[in-house]
Amino acid sequence: MKIQQYHRATSLEDAYNVLHAGSNNHILGGALWLKQIAKEIDTAIDLQDLNLHEIEQTETHFIIGSMATLYRLETAQAVNEWCDQLIKNSMQHIMGVAFRNTATIGGSIIGRYAFSDLLGPLLVLNAEVEFYRAGKMTLEAFLNERRMPQDILVAVHIPKERGQSFFKKVSNTRLDFAVLNIAMFKSKKEIRIAFGSRPGVAALAKEAMKIINQTPSWQEQRETLINALLEELKFGNNQRGSEAYRKQLAQTYLIRGIEEVMHNDR
Amino acid sequence: MIVEMTLNHQVKRFDVDHDETLLQTLRKHGVMSVKNGCNASSCGTCTVLVDGKPMLSCSLLTIRLQNKKVVTVEGLQEEVEKIGHYFGLEGADQCGYCNPGVALAIYAMKQSLANPSSEEIKTFLVGNLCRCSGHQAQFKAVKRYLGDPL
Amino acid sequence: MKIVKHEIPSIDGKGIMLGHKAFTDDFAEANSLIVKVLRSPHAFAKIKKINVEKARKLPGVEIVLTHHDVPRKPFTRAGQGYPEPSPHDKFVLDEYVRYVGDEVAAVAAVDEKTADEALKLIEVEYKVFDPVLDFETALHHDSVIHPEEDIHEMFPIGFKPAINQAAAYHMEVEDVEKALKDCEVVLEETFYTQAQAHAMMEPHTVNARLDIHNRLIIYSATQTPFHVRRIISQALSIPISRIRVIKPRVGGGFGGKQALHGEMLVSLVTLRTKKPAKMVYTRKEVFESSYTRHPMRIKVKLGADTTGKLKAIDCHILSDTGAYGEHALTVFMVAGSKVLPMYNKVDAVRFHGEVVYTNKTPAGAYRGYGAIQGNYAVESAIDMLAHQLKIDPIELRKMNMIAENETSPIFAIMGEGTEGTAMNMETCKLDYCVERGKTLIGWDEKYPRVDISDHKIRSVGMAIAMQGSGIPYIDMGAATIKLNDDGFYNLTIGATDIGQGSDTILAQIAAEALMTTVDKVVVYSSDTDLTPFDTGAYASSTTYISGNAVYKAALKMLELLKEAAAKALKVDTASIDFDGELFTSTESETTISLSQLSNRLYYNEDQEQLTATGSYYGTKSPPPFMAGFIEIEIDKETAEIDVLNYVSVVDCGTPINPKLAQGQVEGGIIQGLGMAHFEEVKYSKKGQLVSNDWLNYKIPTSLDVKKLTTEFADSYEESGPYGAKSVGEIGIDTPPAALANAVYNALGVRITSLPITAEKIFKKIQEIKGD
Numbered sequence A: 001m002k003i004q005q006y007h008r009a010t011s012l013e014d015a016y017n018v019l020h021a022g023s024n025n026h027i028l029g030g031a032l033w034l035k036q037i038a039k040e041i042d043t044a045i046d047l048q049d050l051n052l053h054e055i056e057q058t059e060t061h062f063i064i065g066s067m068a069t070l071y072r073l074e075t076a077q078a079v080n081e082w083c084d085q086l087i088k089n090s091m092q093h094i095m096g097v098a099f100r101n102t103a104t105i106g107g108s109i110i111g112r113y114a115f116s117d118l119l120g121p122l123l124v125l126n127a128e129v130e131f132y133r134a135g136k137m138t139l140e141a142f143l144n145e146r147r148m149p150q151d152i153l154v155a156v157h158i159p160k161e162r163g164q165s166f167f168k169k170v171s172n173t174r175l176d177f178a179v180l181n182i183a184m185f186k187s188k189k190e191i192r193i194a195f196g197s198r199p200g201v202a203a204l205a206k207e208a209m210k211i212i213n214q215t216p217s218w219q220e221q222r223e224t225l226i227n228a229l230l231e232e233l234k235f236g237n238n239q240r241g242s243e244a245y246r247k248q249l250a251q252t253y254l255i256r257g258i259e260e261v262m263h264n265d266r
Numbered sequence B: 001m002i003v004e005m006t007l008n009h010q011v012k013r014f015d016v017d018h019d020e021t022l023l024q025t026l027r028k029h030g031v032m033s034v035k036n037g038c039n040a041s042s043c044g045t046c047t048v049l050v051d052g053k054p055m056l057s058c059s060l061l062t063i064r065l066q067n068k069k070v071v072t073v074e075g076l077q078e079e080v081e082k083i084g085h086y087f088g089l090e091g092a093d094q095c096g097y098c099n100p101g102v103a104l105a106i107y108a109m110k111q112s113l114a115n116p117s118s119e120e121i122k123t124f125l126v127g128n129l130c131r132c133s134g135h136q137a138q139f140k141a142v143k144r145y146l147g148d149p150l
Numbered sequence C: 001m002k003i004v005k006h007e008i009p010s011i012d013g014k015g016i017m018l019g020h021k022a023f024t025d026d027f028a029e030a031n032s033l034i035v036k037v038l039r040s041p042h043a044f045a046k047i048k049k050i051n052v053e054k055a056r057k058l059p060g061v062e063i064v065l066t067h068h069d070v071p072r073k074p075f076t077r078a079g080q081g082y083p084e085p086s087p088h089d090k091f092v093l094d095e096y097v098r099y100v101g102d103e104v105a106a107v108a109a110v111d112e113k114t115a116d117e118a119l120k121l122i123e124v125e126y127k128v129f130d131p132v133l134d135f136e137t138a139l140h141h142d143s144v145i146h147p148e149e150d151i152h153e154m155f156p157i158g159f160k161p162a163i164n165q166a167a168a169y170h171m172e173v174e175d176v177e178k179a180l181k182d183c184e185v186v187l188e189e190t191f192y193t194q195a196q197a198h199a200m201m202e203p204h205t206v207n208a209r210l211d212i213h214n215r216l217i218i219y220s221a222t223q224t225p226f227h228v229r230r231i232i233s234q235a236l237s238i239p240i241s242r243i244r245v246i247k248p249r250v251g252g253g254f255g256g257k258q259a260l261h262g263e264m265l266v267s268l269v270t271l272r273t274k275k276p277a278k279m280v281y282t283r284k285e286v287f288e289s290s291y292t293r294h295p296m297r298i299k300v301k302l303g304a305d306t307t308g309k310l311k312a313i314d315c316h317i318l319s320d321t322g323a324y325g326e327h328a329l330t331v332f333m334v335a336g337s338k339v340l341p342m343y344n345k346v347d348a349v350r351f352h353g354e355v356v357y358t359n360k361t362p363a364g365a366y367r368g369y370g371a372i373q374g375n376y377a378v379e380s381a382i383d384m385l386a387h388q389l390k391i392d393p394i395e396l397r398k399m400n401m402i403a404e405n406e407t408s409p410i411f412a413i414m415g416e417g418t419e420g421t422a423m424n425m426e427t428c429k430l431d432y433c434v435e436r437g438k439t440l441i442g443w444d445e446k447y448p449r450v451d452i453s454d455h456k457i458r459s460v461g462m463a464i465a466m467q468g469s470g471i472p473y474i475d476m477g478a479a480t481i482k483l484n485d486d487g488f489y490n491l492t493i494g495a496t497d498i499g500q501g502s503d504t505i506l507a508q509i510a511a512e513a514l515m516t517t518v519d520k521v522v523v524y525s526s527d528t529d530l531t532p533f534d535t536g537a538y539a540s541s542t543t544y545i546s547g548n549a550v551y552k553a554a555l556k557m558l559e560l561l562k563e564a565a566a567k568a569l570k571v572d573t574a575s576i577d578f579d580g581e582l583f584t585s586t587e588s589e590t591t592i593s594l595s596q597l598s599n600r601l602y603y604n605e606d607q608e609q610l611t612a613t614g615s616y617y618g619t620k621s622p623p624p625f626m627a628g629f630i631e632i633e634i635d636k637e638t639a640e641i642d643v644l645n646y647v648s649v650v651d652c653g654t655p656i657n658p659k660l661a662q663g664q665v666e667g668g669i670i671q672g673l674g675m676a677h678f679e680e681v682k683y684s685k686k687g688q689l690v691s692n693d694w695l696n697y698k699i700p701t702s703l704d705v706k707k708l709t710t711e712f713a714d715s716y717e718e719s720g721p722y723g724a725k726s727v728g729e730i731g732i733d734t735p736p737a738a739l740a741n742a743v744y745n746a747l748g749v750r751i752t753s754l755p756i757t758a759e760k761i762f763k764k765i766q767e768i769k770g771d
């Protein structure tokens, strides 16, 4: 990766202006992914002085600064207690600790990576993303947006909700991208389920969620549930797995996940 | 551009390119313990400690490290001596290319996890690839090091 | 024994961990030119035009080399003894490029950025050909990968480039077709193995400079410094006396560093510019442009009677050597010669096949060297036969496998590229290994499977294996021991430590023989100017061959010491007794210590430097044996596999250093499991290697295998140093077959291609359900 200019932003406004000053100017998160994909950068914008690496909480939300590292979020006890360790479990097999000490939440979200192990869990936690210009929106809305924003991700807001979680990453070795990942969260109100690395980007399985949330005796509805899932979400082929295999994984872990979050009801 | 940092407990000033990685800077200045394995944040051989945390020097831009504290095994000899001792006893040394990096990761783990389980140890160290040892001897050495009363 | 068979820590491990300069790149001159290679984007093409003017003019660029600028002399990079059993089919640079990643041109510049910039300025016009990407269609393909006329074989190996054949071989003991016809049961299956990557942690690295005598001094991460020196001399037509190759610590080799990689270009740059130069392969280059394991198609036929007595084995292999024929014949032959003798009681056996060129990353030496491929096929087939006969697969093996004091006609017929060497199995504890492993894994309780839960099954599987200990009459090692004042020794050896710990175990052998401790034996190895010759670290030869050389040198040193002590004490040599520290004589009351004697020799009286050199070559290659047992947990729906335990019981003769030997076995097991389960090799339709980094090529991590259980059989090989055979490769052979057998035992599906991934098993189950 070649970098012509290095700019240490003094404010979000400053960062935003530099970002818009040239089409090949980029924000530096941990720059791990950037290094994989970008050969040459005109101006690299460093946000490290903007105090975006903190994790804070309000009455209703956790607010994760976009420059917080994955490891910091993974070891944030309060967040993980609330979400039943869902975040920690989803991040533990993204490379090693040294990697997660550098990779940032912002860089992990804004790229909307299809392989992401984090987006599914954040979806089922009803997370919102906060941009400097565009303001707040749900993560779901952001993932559905067609265009990539030329904006700065400031923070992620995770509502404080207690519940039971399930996470499964199916991968070759423990350091690989997922063939498929599944995140579930059962709050007092409902069960939410997301599938990532399908190989498309993580998405909520809304039809399946509807069935399970509206049917008390879900065990009798297994077939319907699975059919709803396979009809709603697209599972496909890539280097790491075929459509057929992904479909098998999806239905297996849909059922096992539900069993687990139901069973662990406490 | 000039970057000032503490390298192995000494303040240093480096004149670096914008895109120079910490791995490049360190090797250029004779810190030979830091190894290049993949230059793509995938193998862990280039691990160093930045403000006490293990990080991958192949993917850190030196220019971002103004006022940071960087430690390599050159700056942690006593502790690495101990880790090396247990590696020796367990026959965990083979080619050794990954060893300076893994030693730093092991040290950092000892600092941050109290009484880690076997699974926690392996999870902490999983990013430091080793193609020689089969991992088990390393794991046994780590266990003994963690139990080291010193 | 006081030193041998003791767990001495590796002598260099701690120093490396403490960060001392140790590896090749640590020794590069600070002002080295950076050498970079422009690589082919095409699988098969001819360079019509190449324009390097812009690159040459770029400030900071010192030299640009294309095929117009380099000597044209065919050679092989294989890194074998001379004459090599590999065809001389490679040029330093050529007008043809034969795989994506092949060398087109090289630049040397003052820094990496300039070198990269220069590569972009080179303009190449290619004539692109239809590449040969499927090795099963390579023979007689319309595209001829090596049409050049000046390439050749060194002796007959079946080299027919006109039909894309790099080598071929045929051997038969008795009439196999007839024997099979007479068998009551015949089993036939075809197996495929993949182009596993070595993935050693240290990339291929080399640097060079001229010294005050204008000699070329090369540091190289190599397994074969002496071959490197010879091959550079031959290919670049410079006197061998003008070259020195130094091998510092090497960050893993596994066969991948047996060959030459950057050495030719870096040498040329330094010779032409007179400046130091260096090259470190990028990880992509390591994957794409060094070496892989030879992929193979292996057809096995087993014939037996209904009691399970094996009568005939027929094995045909088609092996893919990629763009160049390095190790083509020999890897292929080892797939037979280190597998088939395990079943030595058959009436008839045939081994034959071809090694073909394709437009892919070249294949070369890789730990196991064919044996792992052959083992996967034959040891899978043996289990299949057992199931067909309804015999426990262990019982079937016990009825048919080789035992101590037995032999196989194959030993005499098949060598490595040449005829073999007849030998008896003076040590073969295979029966013990199988029995012990069976107990350790809990076979009787677990075979074939145990249901754990609604979703999970546990199962076991096993395989047996053999390897060799060097190549008889070819591999040689030499060692020199020098006595120093105060009575410590230098041990200089040609043997090449690449992380396997040979410096340590050779010091142990010397210390044991000299009745001293390892710290009194200072080792220096692998420097073509300063150490005696050694063929290098391959073919599981170091402990047995170089170890014997060290042993012989030590015995000679003892004689010299006794003579010197006798002189000092003025007694007859025969009357001298030496315990490692003190010389006593049955003829006299006076004694002299080793320290006193040494100081006397160098400072006071009868001054003389004592050095002793021992050399050794094998007259046989006593095989190590092992039994490998795997226990897995497998998901019934998704076929995801957890490896719970791998039991290895190994007969390697005396393990000179049990902990390091265990490390060799366990490292081999994990690497073998990588090939068996994790390491998928993917090519694009155009022949580009897609799995060319660690993001896409996955080697097993610390979390991927739960437990390894390793034991050694009590075994003493008379011909080896202190009873040792070899242990460097044997560990890698069994995992593919053991895993395939365990998967069958769990789910009743037989996976006949590597790697055995969850998805492959799932698909096979679907297929069976669909039928």
Ligand SMILES: Cc1cc2nc3c(=O)[nH]c(=O)nc-3n(C[C@H](O)[C@H](O)[C@H](O)COP(=O)(O)OP(=O)(O)OC[C@H]3O[C@@H](n4cnc5c(N)ncnc54)[C@H](O)[C@@H]3O)c2cc1C
Pocket (backbone or CB within 6 Å): A026, A027, A028, A029, A030, A031, A032, A033, A034, A035, A036, A066, A067, A093, A094, A095, A102, A103, A104, A105, A106, A107, A108, A109, A110, A111, A115, A116, A117, A118, A151, A152, A153, A154, A175, A176, A177, A178, B040, B041, B042, C695
């Ligand atoms: C080798 C490797 C393996 C990986 N394996 C996995 C895996 O198994 N599972 C998984 O989920 N993920 C994986 N990842 C992805 C990783 O977890 C991170 O998500 C990724 O590296 C991005 O984080 P970063 O901090 O490095 O972002 P960067 O590389 O710094 O940034 C990525 C992109 O986001 C932009 N950006 C960064 N921060 C902001 C911001 N605040 N506002 C606006 N734009 C911003 C950058 O300009 C860039 O375009 C892997 C990545 C690598 C390199």
